[in-house]
Amino acid sequence: MLKGLRKSRVSKDIIIILVFAIIISFISILINMPSTTPYSPFNTGGNGYSNLLSIKSINVNFVKDARELNQKTLVIIPLRRNPGNAINQLVEDMLKYGTTIVILDEDGYSNNLLEYLRIKARVEIYKVLDEVSKIRSREFPLIELVLGNNTMKIATYRPSYIILDEENTVSVAKTSRYAYADVDRNGYYTVGESMGEYLIACSWKINNGVLWLVADLDLFANNLMDLGDNIDFLYKLMSSGKASIIVDYIDLDIVDLFKYWFNNLVPGVSIQDRISLALLSYFVVLVVIAMMKYVEKK
Structure with missing residues (x-):
């Protein structure tokens, strides 16, 4: 037994x-x-954010619940869909605490937030191409950013552009004067399309914090991290060596x-x-x- x-x-x-x-x-x-989810922290393809986890000198966290955020970190909010009005109060509160926030938006989803914060600016959805100042091809415009005493060349991928109704920004980043908005979406310059400098990124000092608006979701994506001064730009934004990326508006799939x-x-x-x-x-x-x-x- x-x-x-x-x-x-x-x-x-x-x-x-x-x-x-x-x-x-x-x-x-x-x-x-x-x-294969665009801008997912687990996407190792060109349009993923996975390489941000492998940068040893910084600490990047991906956060789904905004209440988990440490207010002293850099906060990056990619907008792949409309966040609704819920984001308005969240951003306003973080700016009061002195947080630096980077909004990545190329589809105009942040326009409602800008209006709420009384910022006279908006994102236009037409893609900007550049025949002269570029990396690889016209779809990768190089934009020039002056940040303090540093001038950086930031790589972008098919960015949209920002229209300012008043000049009250702290920093701006523009394309060369040979860029144009691809209004007919054919991927090439067409007679009649406006050629000139296009505003791709800018920042404002609001309350105790700083708000950045960048009209390109690919700014920190895998395919751009080793191009231009994108990593250096990320370093400059991080005062504490830490960054939190909100993934609520990326539309992560079940996996x-x-x-x-x-x-x-x-x-x-x-x-x-x-x-x-x-x-x-x-x-x-x-x-x-x-x-x-x-x-x-x-």
């Missing part, structure tokens, strides 16, 4: 180990499944959301390269614990 009980316990231990192995394998598959919540729940699984290693470590620890219990029972 004792032998039967021992066999039953051993069988249960084996079943438990197998169940955990299946669960961990399933989690590992989901975690390592490639993301991305699973990765996000799993990364928050499981310590050690915050950087994509370490995901498989971290899961393997948890599995090894689990097996060792199960083996120790088996030996004790024996």
